[in-house]
Amino acid sequence: MPPIAVRRARPDDVEAIVQMLADDQLGATRDSPTDLEPYLRAFETIAGDPNQLLVVATSNDQPIATLQLTLIPGLARRGALRGQIEAVRVHRDHRGSGLGAQLMQWAIDESRRRGCNLVQLTSDTTRASAHRFYEHLGFVPSHTGFKLHL
Template identity: 45%
Template sequence: MIFRTATREDLPAVLALLADGGEVRAAVGEAQERAFAAIEADARNEMMVLVEGGVVLGCLQLTYIPGLGQSGRERALVEAVRIRADRRGGGMGAELMRLAVARARERGCGLVQLTSNKERADAHRFYERLGFARSHEGFKLRLAD
């Protein structure tokens, strides 16, 4: 398996992974093109994919946030974690997260954080098995549909 930065050619596969989670439609539209270009152009954002045999099987987005806490080190925010439905349960998600944590560590981050929908009990157990702790209560304010 290869863990690498996503390219524009990976965008349809990444959107298909996200659609499986009910977040976005799989078709590549203008808004997704703009968002991907913005991620690609921003040194503090990375869309990463896990590829095997040329097929995108997983993805996640890493955003590096500067801050005064953590002795001035960045924190890495992990979002949009997905593994293709037919490959779940075989350790691929754990490997994807292990690689993301290693990437954040190599960058010098002092912390890796993520949020997960409160109703996703299986995901919570998964993240806890990987060493993540429930340390904060999250809040969101939706500004657009």
């Protein structure tokens, strides 16, 4: 696969991003591109925060993959900055092509460039194939996560 072009997402990318979010087993139950208003409000908040990078990988300037990289400052680990990767999605027509690995490598490199000394992510416990993918990239399942829905 040729190298991908990664850029910050723009408002006109939101629909394509939401379609990728909704096009999987979990996203289908919680995301829908039929009403973009809440997503556009969230996009404005993300775009206005310098510690948030919502990006798309593009082909002919059309989004074909996405992820969100959050830079988290903290006191732990001697004041380390961490990169948190979330919402990794690849358009169904490009899955299995190596695009996901290229986008993840971009996020790792960007985290390093911005001074992070750790990159972390979460993944739903039901996503066994995603876990294998992340482990293949060198990620280690080191913690147990908890959520409280409000």
